[in-house]
Amino acid sequence: MTKILILGSEGFLGSVLTPYLLKNNVHFEITGVDKCFFGMNNKRNKKFKFYKKDYNQLSKNFFQKFEIIIDLVNISNDPASELNKRFTYQTNYTNKLKLYSKIKNLKNISRYIYMSSCSVYGNNKNLINEKSKPKPISLYSKLCLKYEKYLKKNKKIPFTIMRLGTLYGWSDRMRYDIAINKILRDMIYLKKVEILGGTQLRFFCYNKFACETINKIINDKSKITFNKIFNVGNFNTNIINLSKKILKLTKVKNVSIFHETNTIDKRSYEVSIKSSKIINNNINFSKFTNNSIIETFKNIKIDKKPFLKKKITLSVYKDYLNKYEK
Ligand SMILES: NC(=O)c1ccc[n+]([C@@H]2O[C@H](COP(=O)([O-])OP(=O)(O)OC[C@H]3O[C@@H](n4cnc5c(N)ncnc54)[C@H](O)[C@@H]3O)[C@@H](O)[C@H]2O)c1
Numbered sequence: 001m002t003k004i005l006i007l008g009s010e011g012f013l014g015s016v017l018t019p020y021l022l023k024n025n026v027h028f029e030i031t032g033v034d035k036c037f038f039g040m041n042n043k044r045n046k047k048f049k050f051y052k053k054d055y056n057q058l059s060k061n062f063f064q065k066f067e068i069i070i071d072l073v074n075i076s077n078d079p080a081s082e083l084n085k086r087f088t089y090q091t092n093y094t095n096k097l098k099l100y101s102k103i104k105n106l107k108n109i110s111r112y113i114y115m116s117s118c119s120v121y122g123n124n125k126n127l128i129n130e131k132s133k134p135k136p137i138s139l140y141s142k143l144c145l146k147y148e149k150y151l152k153k154n155k156k157i158p159f160t161i162m163r164l165g166t167l168y169g170w171s172d173r174m175r176y177d178i179a180i181n182k183i184l185r186d187m188i189y190l191k192k193v194e195i196l197g198g199t200q201l202r203f204f205c206y207n208k209f210a211c212e213t214i215n216k217i218i219n220d221k222s223k224i225t226f227n228k229i230f231n232v233g234n235f236n237t238n239i240i241n242l243s244k245k246i247l248k249l250t251k252v253k254n255v256s257i258f259h260e261t262n263t264i265d266k267r268s269y270e271v272s273i274k275s276s277k278i279i280n281n282n283i284n285f286s287k288f289t290n291n292s293i294i295e296t297f298k299n300i301k302i303d304k305k306p307f308l309k310k311k312i313t314l315s316v317y318k319d320y321l322n323k324y325e326k
Contacts, residue, residue: 001029003065004218007055007099008072010034013115013207015041015172017070020211022047025219031066033058034073037316041172056095060102068111068218069103071096074140076117077177077313081140084321092143097150104156111226112159113217114151116144118203118231120163121269128203128271130163130229137266148229158226160217164210165203165233165271169292170299174311179239180204180293183246184300189307192256198240200268205233206292209280216279230279235289236270249290250297 004021008014009032019042021028032042032050044050055073063069074092075081081088103109121128122135136142144163151159168180176182179202186193213232217225237245243257273285300306309315 002027002067004028004030004068005066006030006032006070006072008034010036010038010041010173011072012171012173012175013167013210014072016207017211017214018042018048021215024215037320038173038310056098063103063106064108067108069109070113072115078138078140080314080317081138083317084325085139087321087325088139093147096147109157112157114159114161116148116161116163117141118163118165118271119267120145123266124269128269130231155227160225161229163229163231165205167205167207169207169296171207175313176311177313183243184297185306187252187255188301191254192258193243194258194260195239195243196260198259199238201236201238201270203233203236203271209234213279230275231271232276233271234285246293249293
C-alpha cells in the first residue's frame, strides 16, 4: 500500500482528487486533513481516513505514516487573501515553514507535492514557460512564489511544484468564484454574463486534468518530475473569447453579455502547454478542452443551489474572519 496524505483534501481540487486517485490506484491509502472551511466533501471509506484539523496542529509523529504528501492548502483566491493579511501570511507561508521543518528529516517521505499557481506570472506579455520571470501581483501569488523559493532552497525532500492555471470543473466543494464556472452558472441561471476587462489572457486547467497530472507525477518512477516546477493547464484564451467559446459550445440561447472595460484584476498571461503535453502525451488538447467545458456545463445545469454563499470563497473567509480573527 502507498500511503498518501492530502492537506486541504476537502477543497475544490481535493474533493475531486481524492476519489480520482483512489479509483485509479488500488494500492493507495489516502488520509485527508482539512479545517473544513467549506465543509467535509469526501466520503469516508476503507481507503480514506479524514481528520478535521488545522494542518498546523499536526505533530511530527503524525507524518511518520506517509510516503507522499500533497499540499493543497492555501487561501487560494486573490480578494480572499487580502482580507486579513496576517491570517493569509500564516496559512500560506509561515505555517508551511513549520510543516516543512516537521517533515524534512523523515525518511519515510519520498515526495512533497505543492500546488502553486500560474498567477505568480502576474502581468506578462510573452508566452510563459517555467523559466520566465514571475511577477506576482496579489498577496496570494507573492506567497506562492515565496514558498516555492523556500522549497527550492531546502530540497531536503524531493519536491514537485505544480503551477496550476485557473481551475474549472465540477466539484462537491463547488466554486463559482473561478472564471469558467461563474460564466457557465450565470449563462444558465441569469441569462447574462458580465465580462470584466476582457482582453486579459489567462491559462485554464480542468480540475480532472490537474488530477491526472498529479496521478502521473506520483507514479513517475523515472524521477524526471523530482525537484521541478511545472506549469499545468490545458488551454489559454482571453476572457471575451472565453465567453464566446462557452456560448458556442453549450448553445445556451438569449444570453446578454455585459462588458465592463475597467477591472481591478491586472493579471494577464499566456502559458505554454509544452510541459503539460510532456506529462500527458496521449491527450488531444483542443478536443479535451471542449469536452471538459461541456461536462462542466452539464453538471452546473443540475446544481440545485448554484447561488449558495458557501460556493464563493471570499464570502466564506469573510464570515470566518469576522467571527474568529478580529
Ligand atoms: N482554484 C484555482 O483556480 C487554483 C488555481 C491555481 C492554483 N490553485 C491551488 O490549488 C490548491 C487547491 O485550490 P482549491 O481551489 O481546491 O482551493 P480551496 O480553497 O477549495 O481548498 C483549500 C482547502 O484548504 C483548506 N484549508 C485552508 N486553511 C487550512 C488550514 N489551516 N488547515 C487545514 N486545511 C485548511 C480549506 O478548508 C479548503 O478545503 C491551492 O494550493 C491553490 O493555491 C488553485
